[in-house]
Amino acid sequence: MFIEIDLESKDPLYAQLKNQIVAGIARGDLTPGESLPSVRALGADLGINLHTVNKAYRQLEQEGFILIQRQKGVFIHPEGVAPADEEYKNLLKKQLHPLIADSVCRSMSEEEFVNLSRELFREFANREGGE
Amino acid sequence: MFIEIDLESKDPLYAQLKNQIVAGIARGDLTPGESLPSVRALGADLGINLHTVNKAYRQLEQEGFILIQRQKGVFIHPEGVAPADEEYKNLLKKQLHPLIADSVCRSMSEEEFVNLSRELFREFANREGGE
DNA sequence: TAGCTGTTATATTATATATATAACAGAAAA
DNA sequence: TTTTCTGTTATATATATAATATAACAGCTA
Numbered sequence: 001m002f003i004e005i006d007l008e009s010k011d012p013l014y015a016q017l018k019n020q021i022v023a024g025i026a027r028g029d030l031t032p033g034e035s036l037p038s039v040r041a042l043g044a045d046l047g048i049n050l051h052t053v054n055k056a057y058r059q060l061e062q063e064g065f066i067l068i069q070r071q072k073g074v075f076i077h078p079e080g081v082a083p084a085d086e087e088y089k090n091l092l093k094k095q096l097h098p099l100i101a102d103s104v105c106r107s108m109s110e111e112e113f114v115n116l117s118r119e120l121f122r123e124f125a126n127r128e129g130g131e
Numbered sequence: 132m133f134i135e136i137d138l139e140s141k142d143p144l145y146a147q148l149k150n151q152i153v154a155g156i157a158r159g160d161l162t163p164g165e166s167l168p169s170v171r172a173l174g175a176d177l178g179i180n181l182h183t184v185n186k187a188y189r190q191l192e193q194e195g196f197i198l199i200q201r202q203k204g205v206f207i208h209p210e211g212v213a214p215a216d217e218e219y220k221n222l223l224k225k226q227l228h229p230l231i232a233d234s235v236c237r238s239m240s241e242e243e244f245v246n247l248s249r250e251l252f253r254e255f256a257n258r259e260g261g262e
Numbered sequence: 263t264a265g266c267t268g269t270t271a272t273a274t275t276a277t278a279t280a281t282a283t284a285a286c287a288g289a290a291a292a
Numbered sequence: 293t294t295t296t297c298t299g300t301t302a303t304a305t306a307t308a309t310a311a312t313a314t315a316a317c318a319g320c321t322a
Contacts, residue, residue: 023232051280070287070299071287071288072290084238093250098153101156102153102157105156106212106213108214110252113248118241120231121235143309143311144310171268182311185268199268204266
């Protein structure tokens, strides 16, 4: 597993886990149908509690990234993640708004912000189409 | 005051307050040197505790947006907010990273994300140059 | 002097985060 | 069939954050 957790971070452990799995999917390191470690195995691997892993998994399922099957295991969603709808775009705007307000206050130009975003997109440039 | 707080939001009250003040500065509604209400006045106005307002003010001061003077009051930073340095840009990247990973998983194109960002920038398009 | 300022202190309540154990039901493999 | 593994549920505890409630203090200003 490529997942690393920072115990000193102010970000909750379960949130870090979620972000790294989403990033893994976006990067193409985790492909549709691929199985994820059990809550116990991943907890032991990362040195954290199984309930913390479970919390991340349950939220990821509810957001459409993974599929949990009661006595079988956990899998990257075989159908792929559903494409962004209006509801998601509104949520994204709500999350971007304070970041952009802050950047504007700090005299960052629209182009500078856009270039920084494009740079981050490059990390996920390989595989992954969505369909 | 143009500030509105949502008591039902999952975002902490002090964070909502911070965001709205930063947005006010970015929009140009709050200009350098302008005075903000006292912690008691704003607390009473919004129906929240003065300590919640104080927490927002203290963090805004530490981040360079405002200036607090012990027996005088609170003011939008007269010198303007310091322009983004490398440290800030790294923080911004760290905050954008999970949003972009999520968007990629949802098959959102770089252009679509960029257009959405540009749209948000337009809200702050009027005044505001930096210093 | 009276009223305002941010500040400090103390206490309480509620919620979020994380861990620790234990047990359960059902699928899968020995 | 028994064992092992799966997610799940329950309970308890510890810590941190968020928010409120009072009260008091020091210093500026009217």
